[in-house]
Amino acid sequence: MADTGIIIISHVYEIAEGINRLIQEVAGDVSIKVVGGLSKSEIGTSFDSILEAINENQADNLLAFYDLGSAKMNLEMAKEMSDKSITIYDVPLVEGSYIAAALLQAGVSKDDIEQQLKEIQIAK
Amino acid sequence: MADTGIIIISHVYEIAEGINRLIQEVAGDVSIKVVGGLSKSEIGTSFDSILEAINENQADNLLAFYDLGSAKMNLEMAKEMSDKSITIYDVPLVEGSYIAAALLQAGVSKDDIEQQLKEIQIAK
Amino acid sequence: MNVETGIRWMELFNEKVQAEKDYLTQLDTPIGDSDHGNNMSRGMTHVIEAIETQKPDSLEELLKLITTNLLSKVGGASGPLYGSAFMGMLKAQKEDNIPWSAVIKSGLESIQKRGKAEAFDKTMIDVWIPVVEALENNQLTDAVIDQAVESTKPLKAKKGRASYVGERSIGHIDPGAYSSGLLFHAMLEAEAE
Amino acid sequence: MNVETGIRWMELFNEKVQAEKDYLTQLDTPIGDSDHGNNMSRGMTHVIEAIETQKPDSLEELLKLITTNLLSKVGGASGPLYGSAFMGMLKAQKEDNIPWSAVIKSGLESIQKRGKAEAFDKTMIDVWIPVVEALENNQLTDAVIDQAVESTKPLKAKKGRASYVGERSIGHIDPGAYSSGLLFHAMLEAEAE
Ligand SMILES: Nc1ncnc2c1ncn2[C@@H]1O[C@H](COP(=O)(O)OP(=O)(O)O)[C@@H](O)[C@H]1O
Ligand SMILES: Nc1ncnc2c1ncn2[C@@H]1O[C@H](COP(=O)(O)OP(=O)(O)O)[C@@H](O)[C@H]1O
Ligand SMILES: [Mg+2]
Ligand SMILES: [Mg+2]
Ligand SMILES: [Mg+2]
Ligand SMILES: [Mg+2]
Numbered sequence: 001m002a003d004t005g006i007i008i009i010s011h012v013y014e015i016a017e018g019i020n021r022l023i024q025e026v027a028g029d030v031s032i033k034v035v036g037g038l039s040k041s042e043i044g045t046s047f048d049s050i051l052e053a054i055n056e057n058q059a060d061n062l063l064a065f066y067d068l069g070s071a072k073m074n075l076e077m078a079k080e081m082s083d084k085s086i087t088i089y090d091v092p093l094v095e096g097s098y099i100a101a102a103l104l105q106a107g108v109s110k111d112d113i114e115q116q117l118k119e120i121q122i123a124k
Numbered sequence: 125m126a127d128t129g130i131i132i133i134s135h136v137y138e139i140a141e142g143i144n145r146l147i148q149e150v151a152g153d154v155s156i157k158v159v160g161g162l163s164k165s166e167i168g169t170s171f172d173s174i175l176e177a178i179n180e181n182q183a184d185n186l187l188a189f190y191d192l193g194s195a196k197m198n199l200e201m202a203k204e205m206s207d208k209s210i211t212i213y214d215v216p217l218v219e220g221s222y223i224a225a226a227l228l229q230a231g232v233s234k235d236d237i238e239q240q241l242k243e244i245q246i247a248k
Numbered sequence: 249m250n251v252e253t254g255i256r257w258m259e260l261f262n263e264k265v266q267a268e269k270d271y272l273t274q275l276d277t278p279i280g281d282s283d284h285g286n287n288m289s290r291g292m293t294h295v296i297e298a299i300e301t302q303k304p305d306s307l308e309e310l311l312k313l314i315t316t317n318l319l320s321k322v323g324g325a326s327g328p329l330y331g332s333a334f335m336g337m338l339k340a341q342k343e344d345n346i347p348w349s350a351v352i353k354s355g356l357e358s359i360q361k362r363g364k365a366e367a368f369d370k371t372m373i374d375v376w377i378p379v380v381e382a383l384e385n386n387q388l389t390d391a392v393i394d395q396a397v398e399s400t401k402p403l404k405a406k407k408g409r410a411s412y413v414g415e416r417s418i419g420h421i422d423p424g425a426y427s428s429g430l431l432f433h434a435m436l437e438a439e440a441e
Numbered sequence: 442m443n444v445e446t447g448i449r450w451m452e453l454f455n456e457k458v459q460a461e462k463d464y465l466t467q468l469d470t471p472i473g474d475s476d477h478g479n480n481m482s483r484g485m486t487h488v489i490e491a492i493e494t495q496k497p498d499s500l501e502e503l504l505k506l507i508t509t510n511l512l513s514k515v516g517g518a519s520g521p522l523y524g525s526a527f528m529g530m531l532k533a534q535k536e537d538n539i540p541w542s543a544v545i546k547s548g549l550e551s552i553q554k555r556g557k558a559e560a561f562d563k564t565m566i567d568v569w570i571p572v573v574e575a576l577e578n579n580q581l582t583d584a585v586i587d588q589a590v591e592s593t594k595p596l597k598a599k600k601g602r603a604s605y606v607g608e609r610s611i612g613h614i615d616p617g618a619y620s621s622g623l624l625f626h627a628m629l630e631a632e633a634e
Contacts, residue, residue, distance in 0.1 A: 038323045042323065043281075043283070043323075044283070044287070044322075044323030044324055044327075045323065046319075046320050046321070046323055046327065047319045047320050047327070047328060047331070048319075048320040068409070069325065069407075069408065069409070070324055070325030070327075070328070070408070070409075073325060073328035073329065073362055073363065074327065074328050076328075076362070077319065077328050077331070077332070077362070
């Protein structure tokens with residue numbers, strides 16, 4: 001599944017960078033791009049930097065994870081403007097992206113990953 | 125509910141610090157302590173530093189949030205060795221602690237907060 | 249609406265946002281994350297700068313510029329929402345002889361498509377809905393706008409960050425409703441000039 | 442078991458952990474986060490240092506020192522688990538005339554209390570359970586230990602990080618089972634000396 005990657009969107013720079021370190025540990029071969037904050041110090045998300053992360057990710061199929069609702073809206077806009085196939089999951093940011101990364105690394109198919117993510121779906 | 129605080133345990137330094145920034149934004153009056161990683165660079169959790177965070181938190185009633193299972197085990201050991209009243213929630217780390225912080229800041233009771241957290245409980 | 253009035257509209261909206269920046273943030277404190285003033289101020293500063301440097305000479309160019317700047321510079325939920333609103337207006341405005349009320353309505357629909365909010369969820373659309381209705385009947389006044397803003401106070405939030413505090417959101421004006429109020433007050437003023 | 446044998450046990454365990462550090466990490470790669478070697482190496486380095494500086498002169502002191510160092514220095518799930526194991530052994534060992542098999546059994550029970558794993562969940566307890574049984578029958582050998590470690594290979598993980606990869610955990614030896622194997626090999630060696 002080398003053509004499936006992960007993008008992580010958080011309102012905060014450190015959260016995104018920290019998740020990157022956490023999941024790199026178990027998924028060194030998975031293409032992961034993270035975006036956190038409007039800048040290193042400003043909290044928020046922006047459509048531009050999400051689109052940038054989508055483009056920078058080597059993979060054409062992306063599993064996307066976010067923290068709070070407003071990140072999701074920007075993610076959806078970026079998805080609509082991108083040619084890549086992007087699936088946004090309403091699952092816990094840290095826990096969901098960790099599971100997806102571990103499974104991608106283990107070579108599990110996207111369908112099977114979605115099955116597992118469904119079990120931790122939450123209203124966000 | 126000035127005597128109710130929050131502790132956040134993550135395997136990664138940046139995740140804990142980032143969550144602190146995210147929830148301080150909505151809960152400036154809530155006593156929050158976070159612990160991330162074994163050190164700034166090493167991923168993991170340790171019983172000692174969790175106990176330290178528990179003690180440093182001004183509040184005697186603590187709502188505790190963690191990322192992955194091994195953090196929970198250390199959290200449980202620290203809970204057993206502390207005199208404070210600590211409740212550990214099996215909810216998404218970022219989303220759960222954000223909701224709890226926002227509600228504590230709004231003056232909502234612990235029971236009502238637990239009701240809301242139950243809705244996002246996951247197997248972790 | 250032509251491009252000159254449109255530019256004036258944005259200038260007046262910007263003035264109001266900068267003047268009421270602290271109040272917008274204050275509204276976003278009990279039921280949000282205290283950044284709506286900052287968000288709107290940053291976004292509108294960029295819109296004004298872009299107007300000055302790019303000097304749009306059609307309404308279409310103006311709406312495009314507003315859309316991209318709000319989308320990428322606001323930073324909060326209101327970014328993609330106001331961005332979507334102006335994108336919806338841009339699309340509608342391309343149609344021949346479309347009335348202005350229909351353009352604003354298209355903006356509202358885009359906000360709803362993006363944010364999935366319904367009427368009375370205590371969001372900015374609780375201002376947009378009555379404004380569109382009044383526009384359709386040629387009855388939009390400052391009083392109509394103020395009343396719509398005020399009507400968000402008793403509501404319980406069902407969308408956005410305010411929904412996290414549930415019952416506790418009751419009794420506070422929604423910050424996005426207030427900034428939308430400023431937007432429509434500015435529109436009336438620009439049209440009157 | 443007396444304090445001298447206990448210290449020798451820890452020295453031998455440390456030697457094995459340091460010698461097989463890379464292999465432990467390798468086992469933790471397909472089904473974990475590639476740190477079990479580092480975790481155990483760091484933890485045991487502290488245990489040995491503490492033995493050298495504190496010079497425990499009773500089994501109780503020794504077990505206490507092992508407990509606190511593993512708890513606070515290992516860093517992974519194996520920290521609270523091995524820490525709990527030695528804490529359980531410490532408690533049991535205080536009873537008069539308790540057989541060593543019962544002390545180890547109390548360690549096992551503490552691991553289960555902490556980690557909630559059952560037999561065949563593909564964790565370290567899949568080594569501890571057969572070891573306790575063999576000890577009770579006075580039949581613990583290196584072969585019994587090796588077989589227990591190997592038995593984790595076909596299992597599907599139900600606890601710990603390996604459980605996240607579900608089916609994909611099948612076919613790999615559990616790293617914590619392997620390090621527990623080293624612990625018991627070291628115990629047999631220390632007792633034989
Ligand atoms: N799903 C939504 N639909 C419509 N409006 C929304 C939605 N979510 C939030 N809003 C509006 O956005 C405003 C908050 O904007 P802002 O504070 O800038 O963003 P954030 O909540 O991300 O900090 C709210 O007051 C509300 O009017
Ligand atoms: N709940 C549990 N019960 C028993 N043993 C467990 C449990 N969770 C993990 N383990 C053991 O811990 C080992 C992993 O240890 P380690 O890699 O040091 O920690 P981590 O998984 O936190 O990185 C596993 O191989 C397994 O034997
Ligand atoms: Mg806000
Ligand atoms: Mg915000
Ligand atoms: Mg590990
Ligand atoms: Mg680890």
